[in-house]
Amino acid sequence: MDFKLETFLPYRLNLAAELVSQRFAAQYRARYRMTRPEWRALAALGSYGRMTATEIGANSSMHKTKVSRAVRALEEKRWLKRSEDLDDRRIEHLELTPAGRRIYGEMVVLARDYERELAGLLGTGGLKQLEAGLAAIEAKLAAPARRRAPKD
Amino acid sequence: MDFKLETFLPYRLNLAAELVSQRFAAQYRARYRMTRPEWRALAALGSYGRMTATEIGANSSMHKTKVSRAVRALEEKRWLKRSEDLDDRRIEHLELTPAGRRIYGEMVVLARDYERELAGLLGTGGLKQLEAGLAAIEAKLAAPARRRAPKD
DNA sequence: AATGGACAGTTACATCTGCAACCACCTGAC
DNA sequence: GTCAGGTGGTTGCAGATGTAACTGTCCATT
Known part of the structure; x- marks a missing residue:
């Protein structure tokens, strides 16, 4: 029995993710009062332009409730606006406002700086x-982006 | 502006940690109704024997409130018992009960199986x-286990 | 001995999260 | 046209979390 938590891969990965995320998250939390889901949604919209909530979820690996709440928060910050789809009224198209794009641009700079720092x-x-x-x-482990799976 | 979330290291690490942890966590959640902090505390105690709550936190990178709650939960499951320190009454020594050690043993088997599966x-x-x-x-990033830092 | 930190551990509170249920809407079979 | 089942998105709820404040204890200084 010489199992040790500190060599267990799931533990090490979680720890590393936390160590690496922490300092970056501190920036958007402090500067923009943004949560992680909000940052992810902002990043998805900033780099891909107009998307639906479902697409944001798929792109940034977030549960749809997280996306829903993040979208609402970004909307309240006036960084995002919704528009309806004329063919399918269930769908909403989401895109950044000019203010949102400005924040996105600033965040990209911070992200790049941080990547350089990590690389160093x-x-x-x-x-x-x-x-x-x-x-x-x-x-090997990612959900195969199933287009039509039985029920998982 | 060709920043992409899916190449951003903090995001990738979080995603990978989640992918790798998920299936293992599902096991202890389903089999033993254990949360992650409980599993970590169990693992720490199982591999190192008697420890204090603070030591568990240091060993498994958990905030002291998480440790406190995990310890209580394990105690309620009768997998852990507390005993007082006669020299310093602030401290409690924690150790697994026989039942706790049995669960730990089973979890170690599952952990090893999972490690093999991952390796494959x-x-x-x-x-x-x-x-x-x-x-x-x-x-490079781990908190230097400070013994006596000014105030961070 | 008294007092002012410092430390171990707990708890109140506000926030975040996932699940399940839900609503509105679409689509295909009849 | 209608109905069943599926999909996009939201929300109620219960559980998990971090922060800060708290209790009780120790120890160094006086």
Whole structure:
């Protein structure tokens, strides 16, 4: 019985994710009073333009309730506006307002700065290895983006 | 502006951590009605024997309120017992009961099975790279286990 | 001995989260 | 046209979380 939590992959991954996310999250929390779901939705909309809530969820791996709440929060900040779909009235098209795009632009700068900082800390080797490992996980474990699965 | 969330390291790490943790967490949730903090505390106590709540927190990277609640939950399941320290009455020594050790033993088996499964999925290469990357993060970003820091 | 930190652990509160139920709407079979 | 089932999105609720404040205890200084 020499199991040790600190060598257990799920634990290490969670810890690493927390360590890496923490400082970046502190920035958008402090500067813009944004939560993580809001940042993800903003990032998705900022880089892909107009999307539906479901598409945001698929793109940023968020549960639809998280997306719903994040969208509402961004809307209340006047960074996002909804518009209806004339063919299918269940759908709402979402896109950033000019103010939202401005914030997005600022966040992208911060994100890039942080990526550079991480690259410096981890070294090119560490970073490359990490990315390769993450790619393996994404390839093998990610939900296969099912278009039509029986019921999972 | 070609920032993409799906290549952003903090996002990828969170996603990977979630993918990898999820299936394992489902096991202890379903089988033992355990939460993640409870599993971590159980694992810490199972592998190191008697510890204090603060030590559990340091070992498993949990906030002291999480530890407090996890300890209470494990105690209510009769998997853990507290005993007082005669020299310092602020401290409580925590250890698993026989029932707790049994559960721990079963969980270790599940954990090992899962590690093997992951190793198979990721391949030796992917796993080694991932571990190297995680080691880099832990080395560079982990809180330096400060014994006496000014105030952070 | 008294007093002012510092520390172990708990708890109140506000927030965040996921699940399940829900509403409105669409689509295909009849 | 109508009805059943599916889909986009929202919400009620119960559980989980972090922050800050709290209790009780220790210890160094006086």
